[in-house]
Amino acid sequence: MIETLHIAAALAAILSFHVAFRWEKAGGLIVVYMACLFFLTGVPDPLRAGTLGMAIGLGTVPFQMWFMLRFLGGKALGLWLYMSSLPAIFLLLSSYLRGSHELMVLAVPFVWSIIEVGRSECGRLRYSWLIPAHALSARPWIKLLGAGVYGFSFLVMAALALCAVLPAYLWPVVVGAALGALIVRQSPFWTHKHLQVAGFQIEAGVDGGTGLRFAGYDEILRQLHRCLHRHPNAELVVAPEYALPDQPEAMLLAWCRKFGKWLLIGGREHLDDDGGFRNTAYLVSPLGEVFRQGKMVPIPTAPDGLPATEQKPLRNSLGTLGICICYDLSFASVVAPLVESGVQALVVPSMDLAEWGPHEHRLHEKWARIMSYVYSLSVFRVVSSGQCQLVDCGDVLAVSQDGTIGDNLPMHLGEVPTDWRILRHLLPPLVRAPSEE
Template sequence: MKLKHPLLAAFSGLLLAASFAPFGRGELAWIALAPLFYAVLESGGAAAAARLGALTGAVFYSLSLAWMTTVVHYLAIVFWGVFALWLALHAALVRGLWDLAEERGGGNLRALAWAAASGVIWAGIEYFRSELWPLACPWLGLGYSQTYTLPVFQSLSVWGVYGLSAFMAAANAAWALGPRKLRLPAAVFLGALLVITSWGSRRLRTLPAENGKPIKVALVQAERSDINKLAGFSLTPAAAAADLLVWPECSVMMPAADSPAYAALIAAKLKTSRAETVVGVCVDANKTLGVKRANFTLVLGRDKKTIGVYNKMRPVQFVETGLPANKAPAPVQTPLGKLGPQICYDLAFEDGARKMAGLGAQLLVVPTLDPVEWSERQHRQHSDMSAARAAETGLWLVRAASSGYSQVIDRLGRTRAELETGKEGALVAEAWLGGGGTFYTRAGWLFAPFSFVFALGAAALLAWKAARRKN
């Protein structure tokens, strides 16, 4: 392996890190993988390619997920290593496919097919590590780097964040073929990028973000506060006049899920508020008393009587041990409309918001617990995923985070109002409650599982070819 190959792989890791918070240079993601792919094609084979991919991953994740050292301490190295292995696997697979293409004569058309396959395999691996396996973690999916590139971000309404990840990885693979004088792939993907950008720009100009009916929302941002402080933020003149009030995840700790006295206390404290209210409630397990762990939203009507409950879909691994997952998420019908709750980590995954939209939700409501101890990088990386769910579903989204960022995001993925980290209070802003649903929620979401099956097929094909060579 030439020295320039690991240098190129490390450079890719640096460019990927710069594409996400806190740097937020999303445009760099469009070239970030090209040095790695070039080095992979120049390397000595699949094993060497895997080492290069691992190096890129090690640089990228150790920089972007540096905050993990404050959460799991030395175990952060293990997590970085696991993330890096996915890039190693991708590099080995695409190098194996390149060798197959070369055996069949190469050329521009096979190079174009290889670039497209590289993108699909990237999405398949990203989908598996983000959504399917026991340690699923969607953090830093490639498509999320485009949160602030709004014209391109509109494509999430068609193929979702995994489709965008696939296209970006494929484009990077196409750029890497330029030095080999294989120019067709780059021309095709550059043309496709121009078309997507043009379409997205037109969509932003012509599709009204304001659909349905306007409502005033009040999103309380406060952590480890007693109920009196939370109520105080909720009863300021602007917040008390809101149509919908949202408290963060775990704002109230109850002794059991069925605690009418606590619900009555909340109702009494908020009696003068005219808003329907969504309260984040948590319950610690108590084996002695037979109490099970719970994490849910309590939905109260304007009269502060309970009209619905939503339980968390996605317990955080190692943090919410013993919390049962909600296997059948459903919107909560209120006089205001059909609310689609998602609790914190739920929103990092694509399926919850999509299912809510499919069931007729008119607004995504997201109580969130982002601890004040988190770094600015961690806060921003987490909140940056929220816009993807709005763009994918075509629904407005309101997010009440314990220490920020609390947000109001329109159905095109644009942040309309935000309360920064480190501040307490109520973010009062306008949101729209209306019908959602996009091509993505109807059919486009199938691209991600298809990509996973494609990646499995590619791995099986290469394993079969390798076995035949040995025999």
């Protein structure tokens, strides 16, 4: 009977996980997934608990990340196994701890957080997709992220652990306190300043898991003119990641001077003759000046270049902008230092090829809303395929239509959530103070 309950809990975890990530309005079911995992920490045999955890991982991760085969090839299998093993490690360790003393159940939230933050923010294989908070991109569930993406997981697990040791009549108090801690957050610093922005889509990026494809200059100029025709008042025009094979050539600088526009466009900064490069976003001023920001966290195992060595909030006549290239937006260790440096908005040139499919596009789009809400900031994300987004504090203000997007980008200071205020002291190597430029 007990073994049947354990198997049922594992199946319930898998089902609730898939439903939460497939339908945004059902995102709150991710709490059921976490509750099932917590229940399985009570399995008395750590090896059996770990086996159930591996089954849960293999029953969730590959099905959600199937698209990885399209741009990582066989390397995707290793990443799937790595991510699938984390529930197994969590259950193995937690089962062992709970078996050593009844009060060690209170250590379970810390085991969860160490594993979650470690796989999301540390090491070369850091990957934050599919953590529980990733499912909470739609209202009303996004309001549970007031303490941050890692704070959400910790507080849910902490509430479950306290309910396991306290009498039932105190459970409503525990749940109420946890909800209060999850929902409460600082209000954003509203201003009346807006920046008129526009962006256009063009196919470029990782091709077949082994190389890169780029757009031609003729096509880029054609899309620039098309975008400007649709959004003539735009002060800043944004193109996707990897639109260019190199840094902007003279014709793009001349275009910025001619039309008096700022242009942010993805390209590469070549580092040596052996093919080393950095995935870089170039900001070109109306005077033809060029500023750059490299990608802080390249995609693991993909031909995505070397990580940037510094992070720069760009201060100019537009305001103070933070640049996050694609994948960077999903990392607190990238976004939080920019917010602390006083950026008023995040601009995100991104890459999602059409053949990766709508499911990958939906998963990626979630991060703009999540990080915008968590950091009380506006995000302008321009992507090669899928949906471009202009988001402020979790609310989508505009999306791409017919390959372009344009609107007013609110400019105001953000706020770092509680979880990262704590983690930055525990994980100092992750926190890089942005350089000024």
